[in-house]
Amino acid sequence: MYMLEWDACRIVIRTVGEGMKNGLIHLYIGDGKGKTTASIGLSVRAAGRDKTVVFAQFLKTEATGELASLEKLGIRVIRSAVKLGFTHRMDDAARTRCGEEQRRILALVLEVLSAIPVDLLVLDEVLDAVNTGILAEGAFRSLVENKAPELELVLTGRHPPQWLIDRADYVSEIKKIKHPFDRGIQARIGIER
Numbered sequence: 001m002y003m004l005e006w007d008a009c010r011i012v013i014r015t016v017g018e019g020m021k022n023g024l025i026h027l028y029i030g031d032g033k034g035k036t037t038a039s040i041g042l043s044v045r046a047a048g049r050d051k052t053v054v055f056a057q058f059l060k061t062e063a064t065g066e067l068a069s070l071e072k073l074g075i076r077v078i079r080s081a082v083k084l085g086f087t088h089r090m091d092d093a094a095r096t097r098c099g100e101e102q103r104r105i106l107a108l109v110l111e112v113l114s115a116i117p118v119d120l121l122v123l124d125e126v127l128d129a130v131n132t133g134i135l136a137e138g139a140f141r142s143l144v145e146n147k148a149p150e151l152e153l154v155l156t157g158r159h160p161p162q163w164l165i166d167r168a169d170y171v172s173e174i175k176k177i178k179h180p181f182d183r184g185i186q187a188r189i190g191i192e193r
Contacts, residue, residue, distance in 0.1 A: 021150040024169035032174035051119035058129040127157025
């Protein structure tokens with residue numbers, strides 16, 4: 001499909017829809033519930049349009065219903081099989097092991113990107129992995145700055161650096177107003193995990 005646009009008294013024809021090769025960067029940030037959920041929704045939408053989707057998850061190891069659903073849709077999921085725990089509770093040995101695991105995940109992502117054309121790449125909780133020093137910012141920044149022009153890239157987490165906000169095309173902040181966890185209600189199967 002094509003669309004005509006007026007640009008300084010001339011007609012510009014640009015491709016719209018499936019032929020468009022203009023991959024953008026999405027940031028889903030904040031302290032609220034829903035960053036991963038939003039990225040999963042976009043992944044499902046893309047898969048429904050026969051796009052190749054890779055969903056990489058950093059710092060999370062719990063089995064969740066949404067990841068099983070993604071795999072059923074043919075979405076490649078890359079994550080740690082090693083139980084890691086919360087970074088703020090890790091001793092030095094656990095942080096080292098966690099860092100190795102996050103670097104392995106990033107290496108797998110880069111390997112997949114070099115092997116097959118990927119339309120949508122989600123790096124879930126990558127910002128937290130970088131912010132805690134578990135994953136080097138330089139390697140992450142290199143991936144963002146050298147992404148293929150057609151790759152749609154989704155990044156989730158908290159506290160993005162200013163260079164990333166400036167570079168992103170979408171920045172959506174999800175703010176917690178109220179959460180059951182504050183009342184001691186743990187994550188429930190099928191709702192939060």
